[in-house]
Amino acid sequence: MRIWHPYTHPTLDPAPVSIERAEGVWLYTPEGRRLMDAISSWWVTLHGHAQPRIAAAIAEQAKKLEQVIYAGFTHDKAEELAARLHDVLPHGLTHLFFSDDGSTAVEVALKMAAQFWRNQGQPEKARLIALEHAYHGDTAGAMSVSAASSFTAAFSDFLFPVLRAPSAYCFRCPVGKSRATCSIDCIEGLEQLLGRHAAKVAAVIVEPLLQGAGGMIVHPVEFLRRIRELTRAYNVLLIADEVLTGFGRCGRMFACEIAGIEPDIMCLSKGLTGGFLPLGATVCTDRVYESFCVPDRRHTFFHGHSYTGNPLACAAGVANLEIFRTEPVFERIRAIERVHREQLARFQCHPAVAETRMIGTVAAIELRAEDPGYLSELKPKLCSFFLERNVLLRPLGNVVYILPPYAITPEELRYVYDVIGESLESISSKNEGSSVVV
Ligand SMILES: Cc1ncc(COP(=O)(O)O)c(C=O)c1O
Known part of the structure; x- marks a missing residue:
């Protein structure tokens, strides 16, 4: 059996480099060569490879409880991780739904937003607005809200249609302004879309302040603030995909903090476990959660993954936040x-x-x-x-x-x-x- 690697062409790209062990920023090959990991192994490794406190927490947890079904059951590490996340997240985000990675955290957010409106008798509010140059993951929903690109071209027929607003890609300004004359006019694209379609829109999804895979595009803080103002004014949810930007990457714990905004739904993954294990979390406000609390089983959120809330990943997440607290x-x-x-x-x-x-x-x-x-x-x-x-x-x-x-x-x-x-x-x-x- 030959292994098929992600984002790797089978004949045009070189054979993969084997890595035997890692420490801090260094990756070591079996031949003893060392490579400096300057991209945190696809943006996940937060403090460093093989961070001893996270490694120990996972080992400890593995001896106690490695996995348990998360429907109808819970465990200490998931509860502790949720409580600790609450301490560091914007306070309005009060409920957490676990998944497996960044893409599934986004899928959960999209489904949560659509069902939020359906739960309130507004099923027509099911469309989504996403930004040009966006990247939200490789599963079908996440690809749909990502920009049309070489990543999605082969699948365009089965992706759902999404409304697209301009991104504040200042170097290639969508409204032809220079930085000196910029007054965030590119936001007008979103304003017009909301003006025309808000009655049918469930949510706007953004990578706050930094569009990663689209080319590490840094947005002005004011752009994000205006998005929050507009989504409020037009009664549309705001989903902040902090899969990349979360856990200090942009200089504060979350990029939303820099703009002083609170989204209705936020997606977390990558750095959540310090980069040790796959885990996704979608957090939302009381308002979103409460729409699912009506005593009618049709309001259940029918979503879950076999490994939802995996105890080893949650233990890594707790250890990660403990490092933030103590170092x-x-x-x-x-x-x-x-x-x-x-x-x-x-x-x-x-x-x-x-x-x-x-x-x-x-x-x-x-x-x-x-x-x-x-x-x-x-x-x-x-x-x-x-x-x-x-x-x-x-x-x-x-x-x-x-x-x-x-x-x-x-x-x-x-x-x-x-x-x-x-x-x-x-x-x-x-x-x-x-x-x-x-
Ligand atoms: C902003 C953003 N959202 C979602 C994802 C998808 O995460 P994953 O690769 O863990 O599915 C990524 C991955 O790079 C990302 O940068």
């Missing part, structure tokens, strides 16, 4: 931010660079390319270049981004930038004499 995690985050700021300044005027951007621990360098987008030919070349220098970076097409575990030291992070710098020199020298298009 200077936000000092580590601030140190990463400082290096990002200092190093991005180096690249701003580089001829191969179209734009640099950052938010919290996430930094991105959008490169000039003749074929911008995920399928840019720059991507495989850069991946090999970085790997040859023992750095794991996986550009989103022509966007190189750095999203390290919080254990990274300033020296290690500067090394990542040095390697990126070398790669830009190599691109520039190859491009000399040929036209470079943004």
Whole structure:
């Protein structure tokens, strides 16, 4: 049996690198080579690989209770995780539904939003609004609310139709403004959609402040604030997909906090277990939850996964939040931010660079390319270049981004930038004499 790897072409991409063990930011191959993980292994590893406190919590839990059906049963670790999440989440988010990963946390949110309106006798409010450049996962519902792209093209016939609002992708401003003249006019697209369709719309779903897979696009804080105002004004739910942005990635525990907003529904995963085990959580307000409490079995939320609320994953989640409570995690985050700021300044005027951007621990360098987008030919070349220098970076097409575990030291992070710098020199020298298009 040959294994089929995700987002990997069977013949065009290189064979996978085998990893035997990991520690902190380092991945070790069986041959003893070490690679620096500068993207937190698809944005999940939060504090560092093999973080001893999380590893111990999982081992301890495995000896006690590894799994129990979550319909009609519960256990201490799920209860403790829910209580601890409540302490760190916006306070209006009071109820939690477990699932398996980011995509299922999103599926749950979409279904919850649609059924919320049906429960109240408004089944016609079932449509969704999503942003251009969005990415919410790879299951059918999550793909439907993601932007149409090379990820979804093969499946377009069975995805449900979604209303699309412009994203505040300032570098490629959808309304043709410059940063100097920006007054968040791109929000008018959403306003018009709501004005026309709100009576049929269940929810607006957004990746708050940072659209990840769409190209590490950083939105102005005001854009998110306006989305919250508009969804309130038009009586439509707001779903914040914090699968990537949660747990400090954007510099605060949740990106919504930065904008001072509370969504009606929030999706969590990735960093939820510190990056150790798959777990999703969809949290919602009393208002959403209470619509399911009518004494009528048809109001039941008919959704669940075999591993819902898995005790090992919940134990990892509790240990993760205990690290936030007892260690200077936000000092580590601030140190990463400082290096990002200092190093991005180096690249701003580089001829191969179209734009640099950052938010919290996430930094991105959008490169000039003749074929911008995920399928840019720059991507495989850069991946090999970085790997040859023992750095794991996986550009989103022509966007190189750095999203390290919080254990990274300033020296290690500067090394990542040095390697990126070398790669830009190599691109520039190859491009000399040929036209470079943004
Ligand atoms: C914002 C966002 N939502 C959802 C997902 C899907 O998460 P998963 O890959 O765990 O299904 C991702 C994955 O990158 C994401 O970035």
